Amino acid sequence: MNSGTGALYVGSNLKMYKDVGQTLEFFRALDSLTADMQGGDLCLFVMAAYPALYTVSTALPKLHVRLGAQDVYWEEHGPFTGAVSPAMLKECGVQVVQIGHSERREYFGETNSGVNKKVHASLKHGLTALVCVGETAQEKSWGISIERVREQTRIALHGVTAAEMERVWIAYEPAWAIGPRGTPATPEYAAVMHHALRQVLVEISADSGPHMPILYGGSVDGRNAPEFIAQPEVDGVYVGRAAYDPKDFNALIREVRQVWLSRRKRP
Ligand code: PGA
Numbered sequence: 001m002n003s004g005t006g007a008l009y010v011g012s013n014l015k016m017y018k019d020v021g022q023t024l025e026f027f028r029a030l031d032s033l034t035a036d037m038q039g040g041d042l043c044l045f046v047m048a049a050y051p052a053l054y055t056v057s058t059a060l061p062k063l064h065v066r067l068g069a070q071d072v073y074w075e076e077h078g079p080f081t082g083a084v085s086p087a088m089l090k091e092c093g094v095q096v097v098q099i100g101h102s103e104r105r106e107y108f109g110e111t112n113s114g115v116n117k118k119v120h121a122s123l124k125h126g127l128t129a130l131v132c133v134g135e136t137a138q139e140k141s142w143g144i145s146i147e148r149v150r151e152q153t154r155i156a157l158h159g160v161t162a163a164e165m166e167r168v169w170i171a172y173e174p175a176w177a178i179g180p181r182g183t184p185a186t187p188e189y190a191a192v193m194h195h196a197l198r199q200v201l202v203e204i205s206a207d208s209g210p211h212m213p214i215l216y217g218g219s220v221d222g223r224n225a226p227e228f229i230a231q232p233e234v235d236g237v238y239v240g241r242a243a244y245d246p247k248d249f250n251a252l253i254r255e256v257r258q259v260w261l262s263r264r265k266r267p
Contacts, residue, residue, distance in 0.1 A: 005213045008229070008260040009169065009236025010253050011045040011130070012243035013070060013098060013217075023052035024059055029246035031065050034253060038064035042257060043213075043236070046243075047098045047130075050084060057093025068096035068130070071104060074117035086125035096128040100156060102136075102175040112155035119156055123164045130169045130238075131156045133197070134218070137176035145174070146196045153200050165208035169215065171238045172197055177218025178240070184219035187227040187234075194233035222252045229256040230263065 018026060027046065034044060045066035048056060057067055069092075073083035089097060099122065100115040115131065122129045133152040135145040149172065160168065172193050177185050185193070194214050201209035216228045217238030225242075228234050237256060243249040 005211055005235045007041050007043045007213070007235075008257060009043045009045075009213045009215050010239070010256060011047070011068070011096075011215065011236070012239045012249065013047045013101065014049060014244070015070070015103070015240065016049060017244060018049065018052070020052045020055050023048045024056055026244075026246055027056050027060055027063060027065060027067075030249060031060065031063050033246055033250040034065065037253070037257065042253070044253065045096050045130075047096070053089070053092035053094055061093075066095045066128075067093055068098060069094045070098050070101065072097045072099065072118050072122055072127075074114075074121040076121075086121050086127055089127065090125055094127065096130055096169075097122045098130045098132060098171075100152070101132045102134055102173055102178055106175065112152055115152070115156045116158050119160060119168070123160065123167055126167075128167045128169065130171055130215075132171045132173050132217070134173040134175055134177075136174075140174065140176060145193065149193065149197060150200045153197060154204065157204050162205045162207045165205050165212060168208075169213045170197060170201070171215045171217050173217035173238065179219075180241070182219045184221075184224055185216070187224070187231050190216045190228055191231040191233045194231070198233065220252075222248060222255065225252050225256050226259045229259045232263065 045068050047068035047070045069089050072086050072089055076085055099118045104110040119129045133149045135148040139148045174185055197214050201212050213235040215236035215238045216234050220237045220239045221242040225237050228237055
């Protein structure tokens with residue numbers, strides 16, 4: 001089952017690696033390095049830390065790289081110390097919000113039902129939601145990877161309308177593949193998981209499910225990224241460490257774009 005997204009999705013999550021000044025420089029450099037690809041079939045986005053969002057969107061108002069946040073809270077306002085609402089993100093120029101990253105699930109107690117509330121709140125405010133799903137190493141060893149991502153996806157999207165799903169992207173990121181201690185999934189394994197995810201998205205919405213982008217993330221680098229994109233089930237890559245130097249990220253983007261363009265030409 002091939003997807004029909006019609007665009008290549010490439011994004012990065014800066015996590016807690018860059019301060020405000022470094023984030024600004026990163027966006028400035030990446031935007032200019034990739035300027036010739038804007039307006040085409042490439043959807044490029046970067047999730048920055050909260051303190052940098054307003055600075056980036058005001059200092060660089062004409063960015064073609066979409067500005068993303070790494071998390072959000074579901075309430076509108078009120079006594080929720082430390083939380084940031086979707087409206088506040090909008091005010092900072094954010095277009096995309098990442099929800100349910102495995103580090104949020106592991107270190108901050110993120111639950112599937114919390115992910116669902118965040119998805120609803122974000123969509124209500126016109127944001128695009130990048131929902132992260134993926135099994136842990138233990139779940140993989142138990143042979144329940146597909147069950148796990150099915151459950152995460154079904155709960156995350158519970159009650160979301162077919163029209164709203166046009167603004168939902170999925171990142172398949174197995175927890176065991178993420179970060180300096182992670183091992184990347186093989187492209188074949190990713191393809192199997194993406195196929196299972198596509199099936200569940202189609203079950204949830206026969207209209208939107210076939211077109212929703214599914215990205216692979218977890219130790220993606222310049223060497224393996226083209227191999228992931230060579231899989232017809234993979235609509236994009238979500239990159240951490242290998243994207244933090246804009247020159248490296250630009251090179252990676254160009255490589256995967258070539259593979260993606262030749263993949264599209266195949267009968
Ligand atoms: P990584 O991070 O590429 O550094 O493994 C990926 C992610 O957490 O999205």
